[in-house]
Amino acid sequence: MGKRMQAWELDAPEGLTLRERDVPKPGCSEVLVRIDAVAICATDLDVIANGPPALINGKLPFGQNFTPGHEYMGTIVGLGPEVDEYAVGERVAVEIHAGCGQCKRCRGGMYTSCLNYGRNYPGHDKGHRANGFTTNGGFAQYAINHINTLVRVPQGMSDAEAALAVTAGTSMYGFTEMGGLVAGESVAIIGPGPIGLLAAAVAKALGADPVILIGTRENRLQIGAKLGADSLLNARVTDPVEAVLAATGGKGVDYVMECAGTEQSINQAIHMCSRGGKICLAAFPHGLASIDLARAVMNNIYMYGIRGEGKSAVSRAMALMKARRFDATLIHTHSFGLEDLPEALRHARERIDGAIKVILTPNSNPNP
Numbered sequence: 111m112g113k114r115m116q117a118w119e120l121d122a123p124e125g126l127t128l129r130e131r132d133v134p135k136p137g138c139s140e141v142l143v144r145i146d147a148v149a150i151c152a153t154d155l156d157v158i159a160n161g162p163p164a165l166i167n168g169k170l171p172f173g174q175n176f177t178p179g180h181e182y183m184g185t186i187v188g189l190g191p192e193v194d195e196y197a198v199g200e201r202v203a204v205e206i207h208a209g210c211g212q213c214k215r216c217r218g219g220m221y222t223s224c225l226n227y228g229r230n231y232p233g234h235d236k237g238h239r240a241n242g243f244t245t246n247g248g249f250a251q252y253a254i255n256h257i258n259t260l261v262r263v264p265q266g267m268s269d270a271e272a273a274l275a276v277t278a279g280t281s282m283y284g285f286t287e288m289g290g291l292v293a294g295e296s297v298a299i300i301g302p303g304p305i306g307l308l309a310a311a312v313a314k315a316l317g318a319d320p321v322i323l324i325g326t327r328e329n330r331l332q333i334g335a336k337l338g339a340d341s342l343l344n345a346r347v348t349d350p351v352e353a354v355l356a357a358t359g360g361k362g363v364d365y366v367m368e369c370a371g372t373e374q375s376i377n378q379a380i381h382m383c384s385r386g387g388k389i390c391l392a393a394f395p396h397g398l399a400s401i402d403l404a405r406a407v408m409n410n411i412y413m414y415g416i417r418g419e420g421k422s423a424v425s426r427a428m429a430l431m432k433a434r435r436f437d438a439t440l441i442h443t444h445s446f447g448l449e450d451l452p453e454a455l456r457h458a459r460e461r462i463d464g465a466i467k468v469i470l471t472p473n474s475n476p477n478p
Contacts, residue, residue, distance in 0.1 A: 111144070111187055116472075117177045117250030118451055123159055126249075128449060131175075134246070134254050135188070141196055142188030143204070143255050147269035148248035149181040149277065149442075150458045150468045152303065156394070157243070158455065164243045165228035179249035179470075180206045180242030183263060183272040193257060201263040203275045205424045208239040208256035222283075222420035240418075249451055251472045261425045264432040270445070270469050274308070274438040275431060277467070279424030281309035284367055284390040285316065286421055287414045293317030296363040298354055298382055299339075301370035302330035304441050304467050305392055307337055309367045311436035312427065314338030322363065324350045324378075329464055333440050354382040361385075367392055373399040385409040392416055441467045448472040 115133045118126045136142045156162070157178050161170035164178065171178070183203040186196055196202070209221030213236075216224050226236035228244045239256055241247045246254070263272040285292055297318040299309045302325035313321045315338065323339035325331050331342040341357065343350050354363060362384035368375055371393025379389045380402050389411060406413060419427075431438055443466045446454040450470075457465040 136190035147273040179247035182248035222418035278427035279419030283423035306369035311337035315435035
């Protein structure tokens, strides 16, 4: 390993530049990770275009040598002082968030909702880290990670599959926040993007029955079937609320995982949820949404927002993947090298050739 590396830096909205810089050195409770695979998330596209939720030195991330990218895995190549929990050569996937460890939320286990989010710079350093959001992330050859964010990769698991544990962890966290006990319960998932597709996989692995997947792209719905969805509803062909109510004897489902983030889909979630049921809002709406709150209140429907993959959800998702309860690689459609990040982002943004999850391999050539 040399002393220099390549990393993409966000100079301006939609303005990324590949530069050479020093390989960072891990500090106390940190390791240096050689990034072997990093997946592109829709939130990366938002950060690159608009800035939030990234926050560097208390400001928008542009022009501060900031490297985005947060869904990655790799190999430990360096240890900080006194680190003995991990060894050089171990393969790890990462959680994004290492909270400050001292605020009310962190002490309650909600480190993805750290009250000191972004406060990790001189004069305001509370120790918070969120790789790819408040510290440098994975669109680079190396990154620093706190040991609390590491999850060991099972032997025999590919780099690409291990990188997808972060996506599966977000889906797992959604079910955790809704109570976690979904065995024998009915689940509807709106939006077969990466999180929605792996939500179908996680729900089925946890024993949900039935798992109903709703979307508008037939190819993605078919992937959902391979991941465990019992019923597929194409919203272009049928009214999803009417179909869900018909399938549940008019009662609605126990859980809804809303992964589309539109006003229409949020209202559909409310109207297909049973009285006393639960809804997880797993997507970021891009603006205000007018929703039927009266129906949610009158029917005692619980609504949960989630941030990232908290409460060690990546570790639990990795356990399901290790047990081969589902094949996360079904959502991996394209691979690129680090230097091809702009094209990889274009594929993800425009869904070129049916792109779902696009993965970079920063330290090797992409798989054919």
